[in-house]
Structures are given as structure tokens and as C-alpha cells.
Amino acid sequence: MNRPSRAFALPVAISAALVLSACSSSGTSADAEAGDGDWAPVTIEHALGTTKIESKPERVATVNWANHEVPLALGVVPVGMASADFGDDDGNGVLPWVEDKLDELDAETPTLFDETDGIDFEAVADTQPDVILAGYSGLSQEDYDTLSEIAPVVAYPETAWGTPWREMIEINSEAIGMKNEGEELIADLESEIDSAVSEHPAIKDKSTMFLTHVDPSDLSEVNFYTTHDTRAMFFEDLGMKAPASIAKASEETDQFSSQVSAEQADVFDDVDIIVTYGDDKLVKTLEDDELLSQMPAVKNDAIVNLPGDQPLGTAANPTPLSISYILDDYLDELDEAASNQK
Template sequence: MRLAPLLAAAALALSLAACGSSDDDSNDASGASGEGFPVSVKHTFGTTEIESEPQRVVAVAWSNQDTALALGVVPVAMPKVTYGDDDTDGLHPWVKDKIDELGGETPALFDETDGIDAAAVAKAEPDLILAVHSGLTKEEYETLSKIAPTVAYPDKAWGTPWRDAIELTGQALGKTDEADQLIGDLEQQISDAVAKRPEIQGKSAVMSWIDPSDLSKIGYYTAFDTRATFLNDLGLETPEFVEKASADTDQFFLEISAEKADELAGADIFVGYGDDAALKKVQADPLLGKVPAFERGSAALLEDNTPLAAAVSPSALSIPWMLDDYVTLLADAAAKVK
């Protein structure tokens, strides 16, 4: 089960060149405060003051455009998708669908392969930068804040729960009521989906990564990674070994050697990126093959670099798009647990 590069942006390195705000009068930002403005949004680096209703929103990092779109705001610029883009248009299908639904124009796309492109962000002339789900450093936040008010993550890098992402984005956009409604709607959709597959309730699951080319170690996502917490939303429990390891780290991903594979016995289900061939290789390994979940095949496998593999890093738009398929995949794995 291979690591999906969903968080390639975790190695963010802002280009400091050409990052100043533009003086071009063509900026569409409104000078008049909308209803409910100004607003103050607290996050890990302090408080961001947003004086008037944003007119030119730019999203950076991962899934922040999803949240804005779900609240009815089409960003003027966003990162080009490099993972899970099945038609190579730079957009996830749920993003394209929502832009079409809103009748908006496709945002300008910038490349974040080597980190956030501050020059491209500045070129879009934003009056708000959304980085609610991101791994911004203090330096990177300060650089972006010189361009426009920037809202960073509330607590842990790459660990913003989807509900918090919606709440913070709603505050920044002046759409708190819409944000509350959206959270309620998504919670109802989740409840309805899991009610159809009761076999997943009470099972324990870990979001994992095993590289079939190197079975000397196994990786897993910690308890606060959004993919892991979404498993909890679906009624799955976090294994004790993940809880203990997560209490002592601020990392979203950890590894242990295969010699310690017996520590993984507490997981009923392994969720990961890969295919049946990769699982068979793991099952044949003298160490990892003895892990009960691998031995019985209770693994939920996400085909790498597909929209579904990207969607399970949950967002306001990806949740309804992938929910039924993901719950089915997990239920099929849970059915193998005796």
C-alpha cells in the first residue's frame, strides 16, 4: 500500500520573490464592508482582521478551495491538483462540478510542487488568502500576510478537522450561518450512509502506508490526521497503539520497523493506498504477514492516484462525492473481521 502524495505541500517553501501586494487598480476587492464585517478570525499564528467582505479569494495548500466553493464562493486562484486528477485538468471532479453548479469561471491554477508560489498568489490580487488546512510555517504565514489577510490552521499543521475548516472559512467569508448549515447537512449525510452498513460500527481502523518495495517498515497516520479522524466520523475506532503514539508527537505520519509488527495487532482494518497485488506481497512477508488484519485480508485498498484516494482526505465537497463508495469499501473489509 503506497503513500499517496496528498500532502506533498507539507514541504512548503515559499518563494520570497515578487510577493508584495499589487497596486494595480483592477483588483476587484470591494472597499465597502458587507454585512457582518469587519471580522476577526483566530488561528495558530494569531488573529486575522478582515475589514470587508472578500471579493477575490485565493486558496493555497490542500482543499481550502473546496470549503470556499461549498459556501458559494469561487476562488480567483488555487493550486493545480497533481494527485487524484483523473482527466488532467488540474481540478478534482467535485471541484469542477461545484464551479459549474455555481456558474463560475475556473480559477487561475498555480503550481505548488515546490511549495506555495507567493508570486502567483500575489498576481491574483487577493483580498483574502485561505490556508485553513495547511502546514504553513510562521515565516510563510508572514510572507502571505504581506499580500493579503491570511487565515492559517487553528492548531496542528495538516490537522484541521473538516468541521473546523468550514467554521473558520465561514467566519472569514462572513458566512457563519451557511457554515453551520453545511456542517449539519454533511453530518446527516454521514449518518445516513453509515446506517446502511452497520458492520463497520465498533471496528478499529488505521490509515496506513506500506511500500511493497520496502517491507522493513510500516507507516501510519496519527490520530489527528484528517483521514484518520474521518474514520472516527464513520463509526470506526482508533487503535490503542495509534492513540498512544499520537499523544507524544505533533507529526501526522509515523513509521515503525517490521520487527515491531506485533504492535499492530489491535487494528481490525488497515486502510491504505494500493491494490490486491500489494496486499498479497504484504501477506507473504514473514513479519507483516502475521498481523491479523493482513492475514485475514481485512484491508480497505484505495487505488493510488485516483479521485477516491484523494477524496478520503475529507473536505466539504469531497465528503458527499466519495461517501457511499468509501463506506462500501470499509464495510467490505469489516465483514472479514471475525
């Protein structure tokens, strides 16, 4: 179906799905009432509005990156979730830690939403959700408004793509009536992180930046994630810190990424370790560049390059299920980079 016809059909598709949902719920009203138990309406304020969830959600859908991991971690299988398009090693749209959790719960893979060209509203509507979780997302107001025609939507608290993993768990778990369980999950993950980090004292207090959007054919700019991005935030969880140069640049923007010209690369003389997405070819490109090669982290080969076609590529962006799966490997990579620092 081409895009114009899809757009034309969308309101009809959503309306049909809502009618089906109403018919379905009317046939299971006794179960729904019994399932509500001690449920009290939940009101959640977020960046795109205020969402009130009147009754206990039985059918949970999620959109955008990793939101499905919150209900899964708490034992709730979504009816639909976004297909993974980054770090997927076998092309099935499901990352390995999610597969493991589905196996543990003896559950089939939920409907996968292809978000290559944005939210597939028709596919979401077809799953007939009671709530749509998007606590970590980049939803536009238009996206939110359209999804809200399908079911109550919980969007990001403040900044698009800027919800720390703890807050992602908090807002999504509250939306499905599992706030206490969400808090327990956070505490467990914090304990796990602290234990793992204690085995890697070499990275403690290392100033670390995340170099991003590197175009080997044009190195005229240095792009990096600011302290508003979850990848940079995670460095603090791991006992590292933001370089003063990154912290200062982050004060001048509310965006999750920023850039400076390569001629100003010496501003990053305070960076001990660089994390980026790429491969050995990318590292060599940086080392061969007249300006960027002068950055201490490049000069010392103190670089962690995460492969985008492997699960390890997602390590820098912590999520409820990936932390346990990836953490040790990520720390090993950071440890090796730290050992190269002179």
C-alpha cells in the same frame, strides 16, 4: 524561470500586484462599500498569528489542499486555488466534485496554483486577493509571512495538516463573512454522513488504522497516521474507532504520522481493518512479508487500498465537496474489508 531569479523577482511581483489591487479597488469603491453592508471586522487567531480582516473580501484565494472547497460550497468562486496533484483522474488539476460545483455555479475554472515545489507566491499575488484561505494546510511561518504581504491569511488553528473538516469549514467560512452558512454546511454534511453510515452496520466499532508511506522495497518499518491526522479522525465519523495501539502511540507524539519497527508489528493485533494507499501489488507485498503478514488485518485481507491516481484515493481525507461525492464508495470498500474479518 529558475529558482534564484524567481526568488529575486518575488518582492517586486508582490509589490506590483498590490499596486494593481489598490488601483482596481479604488475604481470600484462604491461597489465595495455597498457590498460590505453589515460587515464587521473579523479577527481570527491561528497557529501562525492573528489575522484581522477589515472589510468584506470580494476576491478570495486559497492555497494548499481543499481550502477552495469551502467558499465553493457556499457559492463563492475563488480567484485562485491550488491545483490538485492527487486523485486527479484526467490531469486537469481539478477534482471532479470541484468541476461539478463550478458547473453548477456557471463559473470558469479559477487560476490554478502549481504547488509541486511549494507555494507559488507570484501566482497568488497575481490574482490580487483580498484574503487567502489556508485553514487546512502545512504553511510554514515563512510561507505565512510572505503570503501576508499579499493579503490577510488565515492559517490552520493548531496543527499543520491536522485541521478536521468541520474546523476547516468554520475558520474559512468565518474569514469570508459566512460563518452561519458554514455552520449550516457542517450540519448538512453530518446528517448526510449519519444517513450513509446507517446503511453499513458491519463497520460499526471496527478498529481501523491508516497504514501509510509503505515502501515495498523496505518493510523494516510500519508507518501509520496518528489520531492527530484527519484521515484517522474521519474513522470516528464513520462509526469506527482508533485501535488502542494507535491511540497509545499517538499520545507519544504531536505529529500526524509515526512508525514502529516491523519486529513490533504484533502491537497491531488489535487492528480489524487497514486502510492504505496502493494497489493489489502492495497488498501482496504485505501478505508475503514474514512479519507484516501476521497482522490480523493483513492475514484476513481486511485491507482497503485506495488508488492515488483516482478520485477514490482522496476518500479517506474528508473535504466539504468530496464527502458527498465519495462517501458511498468509501463505505462500500470498508464494508467489504469488514466482511473479511474473522
